[in-house]
Amino acid sequence: MMATDRDYYDILGVSKDATEEEIKKAYKRLARKNHPDVSKDNKKEAEKKFKEISEAYEVLMDSEKRARYDRFGKEGVQFEGGNFTWSDFTHQADIEDIFRDLFGGFGESDLFSRIFGTGTTRRRRGTRRVAVGENARIRLNLSLKEAAEGVEKKIKVRLFEKCEHCGSKGGKITTCQQCKGTGEIRNIQRSIFGQFVSISTCPRCGGEGKVITEPCRYCHGEGRIKKEKQISVHIPAGVETGNYMTLRGTGNVGKRGGIKGDIIVDISVKENKRFTREGNNIRLRVPISYKTATMGGKIEVPTLDGKVRLTIPPHTQSGKVFIIKEKGIGSLHGGRRGDELVEVYIWAPRRLSKKAQKLLEELDKELKSPPEIK
Ligand SMILES: [Zn+2]
Ligand SMILES: [Zn+2]
CATH class of the missing domain: 2.60.260.20 (Urease metallochaperone UreE, N-terminal domain)
Incomplete structure (x- = not known):
């Protein structure tokens, strides 16, 4: 992601001579407002904002960085990878403080799991994570006449389908011994700010709580097999190159009893030598x-x-x-x-x-x- 171009003081809504206390207060207020699990904005947008205010906070709370920023702007405060990432953030403890009463500490929020590396798909207790199959993209070449009048097209695609041999289970399944079927590993971490529990996805079962002990020899444990299939697509009149159609729930089936992704049909209209x-x-x-x-x-x-x-x-x-x-x-x-x-x-x-x-x-x-x- 590109570094934000807005002024750090503007982002936090504080004056150039704000005290640390004022900056902290502003950050606290904005962090609560923009936390993706709380905000009314869409999650992605909220997460972007949350990251933006955290970047500003990171710089302005460090007197040395702040002085360089005041003199040289963003040029003066280069982050390690160029742009600010969560690994540059050194105020986890402050965030923990801010959200303690909201979430009861770390690990209860998907965002924190994501930004502080505790696994991207933490499952909630009692719910099984269902794999969604990959989207399939296909290109469809149409003649000008087909684009002009609309057409019903039959297309061959190779897609993952359920494996009939193992009933899409992937083979013989047993409870994961490492996480005892919970799909997650809890770690107590100590830092100078105190101690907190972080939860990560079980590396053995990938969070599923189950492992395959005898993989199906047809699908090698995936519970799905690639097959050629013919699909029929109705193309409406008036399409042009660059248009695409999303056929929801018709793509690859997810692993081991997962649900289907989409098929995205990219439309390309051939040049016509007359018209x-x-x-x-x-x-x-x-x-x-x-x-x-x-x-x-x-x-x-x-x-x-x-x-x-x-x-x-x-x-x-x-x-x-x-x-x-x-x-x-x-x-x-x-x-x-x-x-x-x-x-x-x-x-x-x-x-x-x-x-x-x-x-x-x-x-x-x-x-x-x-x-x-x-
Ligand atoms: Zn496990
Ligand atoms: Zn199978």
Whole structure:
């Protein structure tokens, strides 16, 4: 994550000459407000804020760092890895103090488990952690016509499916001896601030409380096997390259009886050699003969669904655009379909027969010259 660019004093809402006591007070107030398990904001946002105020607190509570920050700004207080991480934070004891009455000490909050390295998926007692399968991303190439009209596509994917051989259990299961089935290990830690209990995920069973003693020989204990599968995806009209669709709960199944992740379909629309897309319209350039341009006539024009006849009125100049309504791209939001824009230009033949040359010379004498540019 990028280091925060806001001023540390602003972040904590204190003045430049705030005392340590004032800084502590401000931090305490903000920490309580932004703690991800308490805050009304979303968890990620709250965690970001919590980290931001902690970074400011770390610097401003250290008189030496604070002096350098005052003189040189953030340049003066580089953290070890460049940006502030929780391993740079030296005031765990203060946080413990702040939240003692809220959570009854360390280890009761998911955030603390995460930031102070006590395992990322601490399970709550009595609930089993269910593995969620990985999302699968697939790329889908569509023709312009398919994007314009929508299409039902069948796609082959290789996904983890339940292992039938072991009933997705992964093999013979027994209670983990290391944690006695609780999935966690408690450590008493002593520091100069006192003693606290930290809880970490059991390394033997990875927090599941159970271990596989005889892994299934088909899935090697995963409880799932990769299989090829065909899925059907309905693509609505109007999609374009960069759009994606999330098919919830249709992806890889999680390990040992877990639930399915998602399939994410990345859409890519192939270039069309005839038509260029302009939003929901498509544009096509069509050559017409000199005679048709001057005297009018009918031409055949391709569209995404077959040819149509188009009337060219007399006295049509190159660059004139005719609109064929609703032959463009369907609307993703349910509005009307876009149009086809037919841009005509007068075609000049490359080779002329002697006769054609002579006739043209005669014709040129007969016609008026083009208007002068004013
Ligand atoms: Zn265990
Ligand atoms: Zn199996």
